[in-house]
Amino acid sequence: MAWFYxxxxxxxxxxxxxxxxxxxxxxxxQTKWIGFAVVSMAxxxxxxxxxxxFIPIGTAYAVWTGIGAVGTFIVxxxxxxxxxxxxxxxxxxxxxxxxxxxxxx
Numbered sequence: 001m002a003w004f005y006x007x008x009x010x011x012x013x014x015x016x017x018x019x020x021x022x023x024x025x026x027x028x029x030q031t032k033w034i035g036f037a038v039v040s041m042a043x044x045x046x047x048x049x050x051x052x053x054f055i056p057i058g059t060a061y062a063v064w065t066g067i068g069a070v071g072t073f074i075v076x077x078x079x080x081x082x083x084x085x086x087x088x089x090x091x092x093x094x095x096x097x098x099x100x101x102x103x104x105x
Contacts, residue, residue: 001054002050002051002053002054002055003051003055003103005047005048005050005051006047006048006051006052006055006060006063006064007067008043008047009043009044009045009046009047009048009051009064009067010044010063010064010066010067010068010071011067011071012040012041012043012044012047013040013044013064013065013067013068013071013072014040014067014068014071014072014075015036015037015039015040015043015044016036016037016038016040016041016044017037017068017072018036018037018040018072018075018079019033019034019035019036019037019038019040020033020034020037021080022036023036023037044064044068048060048061048064051064059102059105062098062099062102063099063102063103066095066096066098066099066102067099069092069095070092070095070096070099073088073092074092
């Protein structure tokens with residue numbers, strides 16, 4: 001169950017940079033998106049807190065940030081038109097490989 005909570009924490013970790021990205025527009029601050037970012041941060045932290053009771057802290061933190069980084073990278077490409085160059089994708093594949101290795105260890 002701890003790994004499930006950690007996975008959910010990683011998914012919530014994707015939410016807050018998206019909320020911040022959408023929270024500032026040319027029209028000004030978009031409070032609903034800033035609120036979404038804050039809620040995502042709080043949920044992410046709370047779920048990490050629960051998960052690291054049973055998963056070593058270094059592993060939990062690395063997996064948590066890795067899920068957030070990879071997920072945000074993917075959303076950035078598909079939703080915001082961020083570049084999907086070979087080197088960027090290679091970097092994310094290496095991060096994902098590290099996450100999988102930590103899970104298997």
